[in-house]
């Protein structure tokens with residue numbers, strides 16, 4: 265199945281189709297709201313999956329990058345009056361540079377140490393957002409102005425829907441391009457065997473830094489979108505629980521599967537929202553999802569279903 | 579002239595002297611075997627030459643350039659490639675992709691063109707895949723071209739490692755026990771392959787326990803024992819060397 269990368273063109277078309285026809289089935293703005301959040305989470309997960317699923321490096325702190333992107337937009341736009349698009353790009357550049365600086369020491373770590381290192385990184389970011397009350401409003405949060413590009417504003421849910429949907433498609437397209445290139449192969453080789461990858465000439469440290477930066481930038485952009493969409497930010501966007509949510513989405517959907525990341529984000533964003541009984545037990549839903557995946561389908565939803573389908577076709 | 583030269587190399591792990599005061603050189607285009615009992619330091623020597631470990635002291639030269647502390651991924655650019663005694667397969671990839679990684683240095687690995695899926699990247703990928711398939715055919719892995727690495731039998735994986743190493747078009751290929759775990763007919767195929775590789779002008783450094791294989795293919799043999807050089811010479815010289823008979827074959831006799 266790994267050998268066949270062709271279905272991916274079909275995959276991106278199917279995703280585009282789903283995005284195109286979905287509005288017809290969404291009865292009211294509550295559902296649009298949920299689906300837009302799915303899209304924002306999915307963008308983060310597509311990036312995070314490059315790091316976790318493809319390169320085999322864990323991060324328990326990616327909500328930190330999401331939060332930084334969100335606050336960067338919030339502060340630059342609402343306090344300093346920057347154009348939102350410029351703030352989004354500036355935030356992405358800042359987060360990219362920060363991730364690059366952090367990558368060298370952090371990505372040297374392996375296994376549990378890497379988990380603890382990235383966990384600490386996320387916690388530090390979340391503490392800073394909490395403590396810098398003058399800038400961020402501290403634990404009370406801060407309001408964020410509406411998004412706009414050259415005077416155009418995505419006024420209602422439907423325009424937001426198209427915007428997030430479009431950006432998700434772009435994110436998926438970029439991730440697929442990367443994976444199906446020598447760069448992506450090098451990342452997967454790092455996952456498979458670091459020593460064999462280096463013997464083949466792959467600069468393991470460089471590729472780990474690269475994918476760390478890319479995944480952080482995806483999270484930052486999604487964070488900026490979220491800031492404008494929700495109109496209000498609290499430091500919980502950057503906290504540990506959010507990081508865990510993101511990792512769970514990647515693992516449930518399927519590691520090393522771009523579409524798995526989208527499906528994982530969809531399932532775990534929808535479940536607590538739609539089954540309101542679960543709402544108070546959100547933690548429990550995530551915990552259960554993680555355990556069930558680990559026990560019954562280690563590779564995650566999409567890869568498991570894909571191999572089942574391939575077997576059935578034969 | 580020597581292609582690879584090792585001078586006074588030492589490596590110890592804690593109290594264990596895995597390699598002690600080792601010096602030897604390898605003549606280009608030859609098959610150079612390294613033999614010795616278990617724990618003699620053969621794999622450690624490979625790890626020192628390929629930059630996986632840094633020696634405690636001593637130097638390694640490649641075409642008279644000091645490569646002692648050059649990281650492994652840089653050494654690939656010099657044309658040094660190897661296989662592993664404990665297989666290091668990319669089990670998260672297909673067989674062909676494993677071989678394609680071997681070709682990494684000749685592919686276009688710039689980030690932005692890859693991210694935006696430029697057509698030159700796609701074209702390069704097609705060529706890279708064709709080359710990889712060709713190499714798999716050359717080593718007799720054609721029936722695994724459509725396989726995932728994790729569905730291949732052990733013997734085929736050993737060939738896959740060699741195919742991956744050959745994909746980098748190395749100047750020198752280090753093989754760590756390529757015949758271990760293979761049956762006699764597979765071993766004789768390895769024998770053929772090593773000879774074919776050497777005919778292409780690739781220098782081969784072979785670590786192997788199978789004496790029939792070693793005696794048959796080697797231009798030069800280096801015998802290690804407990805990290806030290808015990809003897810060196812042609813197959814004929816080694817066969818007659820009393821130290822080797824005592825230390826190396828003696829182990830076996832006593833073991834029986």
Ligand SMILES: Nc1ncnc2c1ncn2[C@@H]1O[C@H](COP(=O)(O)OP(=O)(O)OP(=O)(O)O)[C@@H](O)[C@H]1O
Pocket residue numbers: 591594595596614615616617618619620621622623663
């Ligand atoms: N990473 C390591 N840490 C500690 N000791 C090591 C390490 N690698 C090798 N050694 C020790 O160094 C010595 C030489 O080991 P090495 O693997 O080089 O032997 P070898 O000749 O390849 O043996 P074999 O024929 O069994 O493969 C052994 O005593 C081994 O235990």
Ligand SMILES: [Mg+2]
Pocket residue numbers: 620621622663
């Ligand atoms: Mg060994």
